[in-house]
Structures are given as structure tokens and as C-alpha cells.
Amino acid sequence: MMNRTGVYVHIPFCRKKCLYCDFPSQAGRDGHFEAYKDAVVYEIDHSAELPVSEIDTVFFGGGTPTVMPPIFLAEILEHIFQYAVAPGAEITVEANPGSVDRESLRVLRKAGFNRLSLGAQAWQDHLLRRMGRIHSADDIARAYEAAAAADFDNINLDLMFSLPGQSMEEWIETLRMAASLNPAHISAYSLTVEEGTVFGRLFGEGGLQRPDEDEDRLMYYAASDILGAYGLYHYEISNYALKGRECRHNIKYWKRAPYIGFGTDSHSFYDNTRWRNIHSLEKYLCIAEGSDIREEINRVTKKEAMEETMFLGLRLNEGVSEEGFRRAHGVGLFEIYGGVIQKMRNSGLMEQAEGRVFLTAKGRDVSNYVFIEFLI
């Protein structure tokens, strides 16, 4: 039997680390590109899971995949293509507007990438500078045009709000500028200040003024309203898309479909087991037959599986279906969670209709509060 599965390829390189970023990526490691490409290719070639899977989504994320020469990305993708890839598979690559041009995009498109995710973030240069981004607002429009010219018709723009020094007007401008390019998809993230980042340190020292929670929520509602007006409907906590253009790869994460990660720090969920690849680039580059690059291998228990169904599934605006829950867990949603759901409905945080339960707008604002209730 062939498992439908997603493939994630992690490219842990950036030209420069953004000040808010706590993702596994490093700058100044350009000398390792080729060796890394070879190691990923090796890992893909020796995969135990891919030969028995049908791949229907591929996602190259980072870091910034496009800091690598596009021919390396093309070569990695080629090795994925040696396995069964479904016709019409969604094949995404993330890019920084400052690290692509018409030529490189053309190479990527020709290699088989059919979806591009551009890290636009904001349309004001002073905000981009403050975040430590390497590109300008003009670069976004240029990159977008180049992508369209290279025949990418499924483009996502990543945006961020609640940024230090960002006004509501600026956020609305960002939303309008982004939407007016007519992308198929927009991700709009509220800035999370993470410990261990430059922003984390500044924030701790009180040197970072950002919009308060009330303003943050107003910005969030503005995104939903404005993007909605452009036909980009709100389908996940931070994601908006034209109907039918939702990111199929990311939906796998929320619906607990299998995916296999390649490269350092990539995560996998397959055969009801989660694991992570090692962090160390040095060790990963030495990958060879029999080398152990998987860590934190955990079989998901029945209880955990139900919890995951809820706290991941409820991120989607469509929520969790009774039927899907029963199919996945062999037990009724209300048998397990009837009390909690009632409690959340009473608090106006959840709703129930047509065999599904889902968060209300208020519930989305405090989704962690709701999710905790679903931990058994």
C-alpha cells in the first residue's frame, strides 16, 4: 500500500539572520552548500519511507533555500522525483525577495517547483531594516514580477504584524500592497518575540516597543477583513488563500497526514511516529551508510493522537469533523471531549455545526487557552 506523504527539505542557510528569528539556520556558511546538497541527496536516496510512499506535496523551507545556487535545489528535487510523485503535486520553495532574480526563478520553475513562498513581511523599509531583513519594499514587487514572468502562478507572501514601531496604518498599507499583487495565498503572522533572539534580548531590556495586545488583535482582525475583500479567505489561524489554493503541504501538519523531513533539524511524522533530524551541520555532512541522524523518535500514543487532532485541527477555521475524529481514533469526538466542547461553547470560544466543531473568532484569539482544555 502506498502512503500519501509530504516531503520537507530543510535548507539551514541564510544570508543574514533576521533579528526575530529562532529557526534553525545559519549565515556565513556558504562554503558548505555543495556538501550539504550532497548530504541531502544521500539521505533522500537512502530513504526507507519514500519507496513505499506516494509524494503529493514537497516543501523546501529554511533558512532561505534560495541562498543556495538554484541548480543545487533543482538537483535535490530531481532525486525526489525518482520516487512516485503524484501528478499535480504541490512543490513549494521559500525565497527571500532579496535572494532571487528572473534567472534563478526560471531555473527553479523549470526544475519542477510550482509554488513560491516569498518572505515579504512588510512594505515599509524602516520596518524591514529594523527586523534585520536583507531586502527592501521595492525588492518585493520586483521579485513578485520576476516570479510571475518565470511562470509561477501559485505564490504566497509572508507578512508580519505587531512589529516594533509598526502603526496600524502601515499594517493596512502592507496588507493592501500585498493583496493588490493578487497572490494565491498570504500568511500573516503576529510577531512572536522568542528567547535567544536579538528581539528577545531587546524586549527583555525594555528596548523594544511593540503594539499592545489590543492593537495586535485589531491588526489581526484587519488582516482577516482586508484579505477577505480580495478573495483571500481565512482558513487557518495565520493563513489566507483563494479557494482551492490553500497550502496543501501545511494542511498535512494540521490534519496529521504523514510527512518526511530531510536535512538538518527537519521533522517527520510517519507511521504514527514523530522524529527530528540532528541539528549539527558538521555531523550531518558526514552522513553515510548506517549513520544515525534521527533523534527524539517518539511513537504517538492514542491519547496524544487525540490531543493532536484537536490542537492542530482546531487551528483550521473548518475545525475538526466528528466523522474524521471517529475514523482516526475509532471513538466518538463527543465521547472523549463532549464536556470540554460544551464548556468552550458556553464561553463563546467554540461553535458546532454540520458535524464539525471549530473555534469562534474569540476562540482564535485565545486558542492556547482552548487547546489546553483538550489535553487529556
Place this chain on the structure above:
Amino acid sequence: MAHDQRKIRNFCIIAHIDHGKSTLADRLIEKSGLLTQREMQEQVLDTMDLERERGITIKAQAVRLVYKTESDGEYILNLIDTPGHVDFNYEVSRSLAACEGAVLVVDAAQGVEAQTMANVYLALEHNLEIVPVINKIDLPSADPDETVREIEDMIGLPSRDAPRISAKADINIDAVFDRIISDIPAPAGNEDAPLTAMIFDSVYDSYKGVIVSVRIRDGVIRKGVNALFMATNKRFEVVEVGFFGPGTFVPCEELRAGDVGYMTASIKNVADTRIGDTLTEAGSPAVEPLPGYKAVNPMVYCGIFPADGAKYPDLRDALEKLKLNDAALSFEPENSTALGFGFRCGFLGLLHLEIIQERLEREYNLDLVTTAPSVIYRIHLTDGGAIELSNPTDMPDPARIDRIEEPIVTASVILPAEYIGPIMELCRQRRGEYLGMEYVERTRAVLKYELPLNEIIYDFFDTLKSRSRGYASFDYELKGYKESELTRLDILVNHEAVDALSFVVHSSSAYDRGRRIAEKLKKEIPRHLFEIPIQACIGSKIIARETVGALRKDVLAKCYGGDITRKKKLLEKQKEGKKRMRQIGGVEVPQAAFMSVLKLDDE
């Protein structure tokens, strides 16, 4: 070895903190050959982990050393370690009363310090011969000559030929032994007189019952003696007598006048053996007990609750075990609407409270919530009755109260003259009544104040230390009760009174305290889906209010493949935190909130 009082020396070691008291004790034990170095754990005398960490001695300990002199054979040296905190002043005084002399350790680099002075005064009060020793002469910054000058100038103790040693580097330790033998008087008891022995400590042992540490003044005690404890009037037949090896009890035939040792008599209750009590023989008792005995009663009370309600029986067991060794600890069951089942516990003072709390948490692995400490108030009712109140929750309706009295102490603060201003200000803030001031020498003074006990049980000691850079030392004694303008302050969370947060306060500081508690709680109580008012009130009058705003946002913006495991852990942690909170008026209040109101002064 024939018993010869002339070959016995009973002494203690006194020092400012960190001047090397414990190191010297260790060295003396090691030198007398009682332990090989391998057997020595550093600081043998402080046996509790807690004591080692805090660097203070909580319970008195004793050890018998045998020292061989070249000219005069073997001497028996009984070293009695004393507790080192104002809460245990009485215990200290009894330990000192068991000695004839004290070795005063002064750090050659630091010179005479606040506690050096305080300890010297205490030793002099007990007529102890003081043997000064200059320690840490191996430090680069050591200035022994200056230290000698300070001791002579500030204390008036001749010390030109005081031994100059390093306990740590093992320099000149023999000189200390020589001085103990030559300078400290031998005991002068009468072996033929009726038995009188002073109890200076007791510990519970599950096999032997209470092991009572005694200093024999007169007479002899041996197995089979029908012993009478004069204050408690309890009789027990002596099962065993012995002396103190390092960390062990060594049984012997008998203890005679001048000896320091222990006795056991299958005593089940440590409360029967009060520190300071006199032990005599029931058949031919002493005419009168030794002077200085005082009944020790708890002065400070607080509620102790298990964080996990299911641990209530464990908490009870743990308290019962601690009580075996601690006659000053008292407890009785208490029930709080906010905190569930727990115990109302009585302590000698705040340090005693903290020590018990830490021992419960560490040795018995209990997670605790403690309520604000309270003293015992005397409430006179309008119907002529009176009650003693140690729990603010039990305060009667104000209409039934005629007047309230609170305990008052007389406090002496010994301090360098330059801190007089700040410390007088502190005492004034704490409703202190100035009694007088004496200069003990040019640069040092003793401030005398009358202070309400409830003003010093929170953080007086810490504040005193910080305002005097650690130089002021402090001692107090219960004086009596005094009528005062006291009132109960209640805290309402989401319109519901939280009994565990109520406390009694002087009306002059009620507003300030109420406001600060409300502010503190606002920081500690997490946001909920709704607004939470926090109010401080006296009766039905609200004197302070803060509001915890409603939760507007609690959301993970991103949750992709790599985030799932990590985010789940985050949610679980959040859930775990929630589980440990207390439900009050539909509000989840973290335990930290109950504790935070105890420390209002660190803003």
C-alpha cells in the same frame, strides 16, 4: 582515664559569620585525632544540609575532644557549638551557660565586625573567659596587628599574644589548644552534692527515645538513676549515659560534675525535656533548679498547606516527625476555603518558620503554600470575655470587639554609629518607641526600642541588615501586650474574600499595605477571559483596587511540522501550571500569589 575536673575544659567558639568558626572546629576535631582526614566531612558539627548551606547552626551540637599535652597528659575538651540566630537566642544562652569559656575567632583580614561584638557581649553576660584567636593569617590581605589593635580598642580584650592561626591552612592550631587549657577555667562542680545537670539540647532518636544533652554541674549520673526534670516534673529511669564522639554517641559508665554528655531514658516526647531545665535525682533532689530556665513558646504563627491537597497526610506525618526534635514547633489542623486542609503552625520566629518550611520541602519533598505570618493578638470582647487570636480568619465581628492588644518586644540593636540615623528611621516606620541609646564605645551604640512583634516578623531583620550593610545585630525579648489600633484587612479576588490572604494590620499602615498587596496580586494572577477585580477592604469598606484585564490574546502564530512537539510541550507546561492553581471565585490563582504578599518590601 580517671575523672579529674581539672583536666576538663568546656568551651564554645564564637565568631562573626564567615570568620572561620566551623573550619576551626573541624580542625580541632581533626587535630585531636578523633577523625582521620578521610572521615572528615567539612564542617562536621553542622549536620543538617540546611545548616551547611545557610552557614548557620540551627541546633546546638557538642563534641568531646581528647588532647594530649606533652607535660601534663590528656585533657578532655568539650566543644559546644551554638545556634547562631536571634530566633534561637534562648538556646544560645543555654549552650553558653554550659561552658566556662569561649574561643573568639576574628578574621585577620576583616577585623572586628558586628556579630563579633554581639557574641562577645553575650559571652560576657554568661561570665565566660574569652580566648581571642586571630584567624586567616595566610590571606594576602591579612593584617593581624591591626586586628589585635581593634580587639583591644573595641572590645577591651588583651590580645597581643593571641594565637595567630589559619584554620584552613592548618597553621598554629596547637597554640589554640594550649590557650584553651591555660586560659579557660576548669569546671568547679561538687561531685558529692545532689545531681544538678542543665539540659542544653535534645534530639529524638527512634531507637533510644529522646537523647538529652546535659552539662553536669554537681553530682554524678549513671544508668539506673531515677531522674527528675524539675520544670516539667517528669521522672524517668536513666537507660544510658555517654559522651559525644564526632557524629556518634559513645556510651560510658557515668557522667560526673564538670562533664558534658548525654543521657537517655526511653523518653518519648521531646517536650518533656525542655532546654534550660535542670535534671536532678528524684531520690535526693537539688534544693533548687539552676537559674535561667524559660519556657519557650511560639511567637509567630502561619498556615502551611500542601500545594497538592492529596499530600495532607504526608504533611501531617512530616510535621509530627519534625516536632519530635523541636519542642518549640506547634501545629494544629486548619481548613481554608482558598487553600483547603493544612496546619496552623507556631514558631519561635521567622527564621524558625523558614527553616521548618525548607525542611518540609527538602527532606520530606513537599510542595507548600504558606500564609502570612501572624502573632498572637489578645482580643477583649464587649461581653467581657477575651480570646487569643493567632489566625486572622478567626477574628470576631468588629461589633463584638472592645479592644485588641498586640505583643510588644524590647529590642536592642547593636550597630556602628554611622547607621544610627537609618535604623532609627526604620524603627520609626515600624511603630517603634524609642527607649534610649548607649554608646558601647566611640563608634558603636546600642539602640533600645519597644517594637510591636507584628512589625518585625515580616522582613525587619532583612531590612535592618540591608540598611546597615550587614553591621547591625538585633536581639529581642517579649515584653508584654499593649492595646493598639488594629484591624483585619481582607483581600477580595473577583468579589470573593480569600481567607488565606487576610491579615491583621495597624490602621496607620492598612491603606499602604492594602494597595501594595493589590498591586502585587495583579502581577501574579494570570489574565482570564474576563476582568478580575482585586480589592483590599476593611470590613465592607474598599481601600484599594486593582484590575487584572481580560485575556485578549494567547495564540501561537505558527505551528508547522517542526513546531508540533515543542508547542505541545508548551501547552502541557501551561496546563501543568493551571492544575497547580487554586480556584477562587472562578479565578485561577497561582500559589506564587499567596507567597508574594509575604514579601512586599522588595520593590
